[in-house]
Amino acid sequence: xxxxxxxxxxxxxxxxxxxxxxxxxxxxxxxxxxxxxxxxxxxxxxxxxxxxxxxxxxxxxxxxxxxxxxxxxxxxxxxxxxxxxxxxxxxxxxxxxxxxxxxxxxxxxxxxxxxxxxxxxxxxxxxxxxxxxxxxxxxxxxxxxxxxxxxxxxxxxxxxxxxxxxxxxxxxxxxxxxxxxxxxxxxxxxxxxxxxxxxxxxxxxxxxxxxxxxxxxxxxxxxxxxxxxxxxxxxxxxxxxxxxxxxxxxxxxxxxxxxxxxxxxxxxxxxxxxxxxxxxxxxxxxxxxxxxxxxxxxxxxxxxxxxxxxxxxxxxxxxxxxxxxxxxxxxxxxxxxxxxxxxxxxxxxxxxxxxxxxxxxxxxxxxxxxxxxxxxxxxxxxxxxxxxxxxxxxxx
Amino acid sequence: xxxxxxxxxxxxxxxxxxxxxxxxxxxxxxxxxxxxxxxxxxxxxxxxxxxxxxxxxxxxxxxxxxxxxxxxxxxxxxxxxxxxxxxxxxxxxxxxxxxxxxxxxxxxxxxxxxxxxxxxxxxxxxxxxxxxxxxxxxxxxxxxxxxxxxxxxxxxxxxxxxxxxxxxxxxxxxxxxxxxxxxxxxxxxxxxxxxxxxxxxxxxxxxxxxxxxxxxxxxxxxxxxxxxxxxxxxxxxxxxxxxxxxxxxxxxxxxxxxxxxxxxxxxxxxxxxxxxxxxxxxxxxxxxxxxxxxxxxxxxxxxxxxxxxxxxxxxxxxxxxxxxxxxxxxxxxxxxxxxxxx
Ligand SMILES: N[C@@H](CCC(=O)N[C@@H](CS)C(=O)NCC(=O)O)C(=O)O
Numbered sequence: 001x002x003x004x005x006x007x008x009x010x011x012x013x014x015x016x017x018x019x020x021x022x023x024x025x026x027x028x029x030x031x032x033x034x035x036x037x038x039x040x041x042x043x044x045x046x047x048x049x050x051x052x053x054x055x056x057x058x059x060x061x062x063x064x065x066x067x068x069x070x071x072x073x074x075x076x077x078x079x080x081x082x083x084x085x086x087x088x089x090x091x092x093x094x095x096x097x098x099x100x101x102x103x104x105x106x107x108x109x110x111x112x113x114x115x116x117x118x119x120x121x122x123x124x125x126x127x128x129x130x131x132x133x134x135x136x137x138x139x140x141x142x143x144x145x146x147x148x149x150x151x152x153x154x155x156x157x158x159x160x161x162x163x164x165x166x167x168x169x170x171x172x173x174x175x176x177x178x179x180x181x182x183x184x185x186x187x188x189x190x191x192x193x194x195x196x197x198x199x200x201x202x203x204x205x206x207x208x209x210x211x212x213x214x215x216x217x218x219x220x221x222x223x224x225x226x227x228x229x230x231x232x233x234x235x236x237x238x239x240x241x242x243x244x245x246x247x248x249x250x251x252x253x254x255x256x257x258x259x260x261x262x263x264x265x266x267x268x269x270x271x272x273x274x275x276x277x278x279x280x281x282x283x284x285x286x287x288x289x290x291x292x293x294x295x296x297x298x299x300x301x302x303x304x305x306x307x308x309x310x311x312x313x314x315x316x317x318x319x320x321x322x323x324x325x326x327x328x329x330x331x332x333x334x335x336x337x338x339x340x341x342x343x344x345x346x347x348x349x350x351x352x353x354x355x356x357x358x359x360x361x362x363x364x365x366x367x368x369x370x371x372x373x374x375x376x377x378x379x380x381x382x383x384x385x386x387x388x389x390x391x392x393x394x395x396x
Numbered sequence: 397x398x399x400x401x402x403x404x405x406x407x408x409x410x411x412x413x414x415x416x417x418x419x420x421x422x423x424x425x426x427x428x429x430x431x432x433x434x435x436x437x438x439x440x441x442x443x444x445x446x447x448x449x450x451x452x453x454x455x456x457x458x459x460x461x462x463x464x465x466x467x468x469x470x471x472x473x474x475x476x477x478x479x480x481x482x483x484x485x486x487x488x489x490x491x492x493x494x495x496x497x498x499x500x501x502x503x504x505x506x507x508x509x510x511x512x513x514x515x516x517x518x519x520x521x522x523x524x525x526x527x528x529x530x531x532x533x534x535x536x537x538x539x540x541x542x543x544x545x546x547x548x549x550x551x552x553x554x555x556x557x558x559x560x561x562x563x564x565x566x567x568x569x570x571x572x573x574x575x576x577x578x579x580x581x582x583x584x585x586x587x588x589x590x591x592x593x594x595x596x597x598x599x600x601x602x603x604x605x606x607x608x609x610x611x612x613x614x615x616x617x618x619x620x621x622x623x624x625x626x627x628x629x630x631x632x633x634x635x636x637x638x639x640x641x642x643x644x645x646x647x648x649x650x651x652x653x654x655x656x657x658x659x660x661x662x663x664x665x666x667x668x669x670x671x672x673x674x675x676x677x678x679x680x681x682x683x684x685x686x687x688x689x690x691x692x693x694x695x696x697x698x699x700x701x702x703x704x705x706x707x708x709x710x711x712x713x714x715x716x717x718x719x720x721x722x723x724x725x726x727x728x729x730x731x732x733x734x735x736x737x738x
Contacts, residue, residue, distance in 0.1 A: 055629045056488060056510035068555045070570045080558035153585045157530065172586045173544060173569075253531075253543040253589045254569070263587065264571070341549075344573040344582070350549065353574065357481045357550035360488075360509035 047363065062359045063088070069354055071346045073262050084355045091351030092372060098269050098347065099334040099376070105273035106333060107326075110280025115310075117285045128281065135278035140336050143275045148267035148343040155263075158254050167247045167258075175261040176248035183242030192235035193228065200224035264345035268337065276333045280326060287322035288314060319391050327384035331377050338373075348372060421493055421627070421634035422466070422686050430472045433459035434492035437477040437576055440600040441710040441718075442498050442518075451475050454709040455496040458517055458625055458642070461699045462494065465641045465691040470698035481550035481574055484509050487628055494638055495626040498594060500552045505626075514638040516624040517702075518710075519722045519731050521617035522556050523595035525602060529610040531589060537616040541566035546588035549574045553593050556619040580604065594621045599716050633686050640685055644692035646734030647672050648701035650725055655700040658693065672737050681737060692737075702732060 017023050051058045063085035070080050075093045078086060116128035135143065152172055156162060161171040169176040182189075200223070207218035236243070248258030291314050299309035340347040349369065356365040425431050435443035435455055443453040456475065463473035476492050487495045488510055498520075499505075501513040524537050524545075534540070537560075547554050549572045561568050571588050573579045583591045584605050591601065595617060602608045625642065627635050648654070651669050653661045661669055670676040674689030682689035699705060703725075710718045724730025 054510040057508040068558060070558045072570045149581055152587060157586050251542050341574050344571055353481050354549045360484060362485055
């Protein structure tokens with residue numbers, strides 16, 4: 001065994017270092033890397049020299065300056081006296097808000113439509129097909145404009161608001177809900193909710209274990225629902241109903257009071273959700289079709305009903321196919337949310353754009369945009385990869 | 397996304413190609429054969445394309461005057477329509493040679509943004525417009541507390557608005573769009589109660605609303621908006637050219653030199669007129685500027701003097717019918733004052 005090896009080694013002529021493929025490979029990489037560093041260095045140097053020559057301000061100090069402009073929709077305290085940094089943060093939160101709620105909604109609609117596409121019911125099947133084809137083939141900006149200008153122009157003015165149930169209103173300024181005003185002792189209700197969730201979690205674990213060992217089933221869903229709703233309700237009654245409402249009411253121009261959801265947010269949220277749902281539906285369909293037919297036959301042979309076989313056998317396996325492309329749809333939705341600027345929803349691109357324009361610090365603002373969107377995308381991807389890995393591990 | 401990419405490219409351009417900013421713009425312009433002029437995307441009276449696609453307006457005519465002064469041809473100019481937000485990046489990166497787009501002269505634009513204002517072609521101020529039919533009984537801006545206000549992003553308008561409501565302890569809900577058409581469409585659709593911008597802009601916007609007669613401009617003027625042409629820092633000669641074309645147009649009006657009587661004035665013995673028109677013997681005024689001595693003649697011949705430009709585009713001869721007001725010559729109680737040509 002050892003003999004032929006040593007022969008080969010001995011016979012190998014001493015190649016000059018230059019012709020050694022490994023050394024060459026490393027050398028090329030070092031060269032490319034050095035070139036890249038030099039290029040970046042040159043760009044930075046050139047940029048700052050040019051900025052200086054043109055007398056354009058640079059650096060990140062502007063973030064501390066007074067913004068001077070107002071933002072219509074903010075999740076945190078903000079006024080024109082706040083800083084540019086704060087304005088960007090407000091925009092960032094708005095981006096996050098529409099992305100997260102949009103992703104949740106798009107996933108739900110996407111799953112429903114995707115499964116509907118596989119339905120044997122002709123009508124359901126066709127409706128889902130039309131949905132997918134329509135939304136997948138229209139540019140997202142048009143979908144946004146449709147929801148904004150299309151729907152906005154048919155909504156009435158605040159004085160002729162449409163009355164919705166529970167003291168809510170709809171008009172061209174948005175959707176208005178009553179605001180909950182919690183009174184004394186309301187924290188007990190919250191405590192009840194938390195306790196309900198914790199108990200439900202343990203019940204589920206216990207029931208699962210019991211089913212594994214004894215095969216007996218336990219009505220987990222109804223028990224959990226009872227706990228999660230019942231405990232807070234009990235606390236609510238015991239503390240003497242500590243809740244009042246602030247209803248939106250008409251003032252000179254608009255409805256005042258209550259919670260207002262602005263049409264810019266609604267339009268963007270609905271458009272992004274409906275648009276992305278069409279793609280998710282196709283991914284879900286492909287995922288389900290990708291699970292071999294034998295699996296559903298086997299599930300049937302075990303006596304599972306069709307809903308059960310979908311939930312317990314098909315979907316868990318389909319998820320492994322679905323998750324990776326689903327991740328890129330989530331990233332798309334997040335990035336498409338920057339179309340907000342077209343309809344005046346103050347997202348990061350909008351507030352950043354105004355900041356850029358008022359301070360003239362294009363490079364800095366663009367750098368912030370890049371870093372934030374990159375961070376959001378990498379974060380989403382990491383989360384989804386983690387989920388994917390978890391799903392994959394279920395394999396036994 | 398598109399805007400994002402645009403801003404990205406714009407700043408990349410600033411990053412790498414800002415070199416021409418320090419080069420001689422006049423030489424570049426002569427080499428290209430035209431002036432690249434940044435204008436509004438469509439503000440009647442200032443810069444808007446007409447039915448045939450020809451650009452018309454006060455800001456447009458100013459660019460034509462600059463082109464005429466250089467090339468003796470008012471058509472030697474190309475227009476780049478720019479939104480409020482994109483305009484400064486376009487100028488800084490060298491995409492346009494001059495920005496003539498109802499832009500307010502402020503200290504930060506003059507300094508931190510690396511720009512130079514060449515003069516004030518229109519003195520304006522910010523106002524408010526409301527739908528008087530829907531909002532009866534409102535006749536002052538001080539009654540606007542609680543209103544939703546439509547405004548365009550990246551303007552001084554946005555900032556003055558915040559200041560004004562704060563100073564008067566009033567609340568409002570800003571609805572901010574990046575594109576002009578979007579502000580107009582949203583206001584027309586009833587998304588806001590109030591439209592605010594430069595007062596001249598309000599009159600122009602009103603013309604394009606579904607029912608212009610329903611809308612009124614409130615009397616309050618809440619700011620100073622001196623609008624004028626802008627160039628980049630770092631090229632004094634080009635700044636001088638743009639500046640003195642403007643002063644030449646004002647001086648022409650002061651001296652009574654117009655498109656109509658130009659021929660006759662060429663033989664005038666008034667020394668001031670002779671200096672303006674470059675007919676004085678041995679005059680070097682135009683050549684020192686880097687142009688020809690008859691640069692003012694060329695500009696006046698093709699676009700007329702300041703007063704003619706004003707009346708044609710925003711004044712009595714236009715749909716806007718704005719009176720000269722503070723834009724009258726200083727000799728008539730206004731602010732337009734041509735620095736001496738000598
Ligand atoms: N003078 C102000 C405002 C100028 C401005 O952009 N006004 C708007 C509203 S009238 C406009 O002209 N928009 C047209 C466009 O974006 O093309 C400034 O310089 O910031």
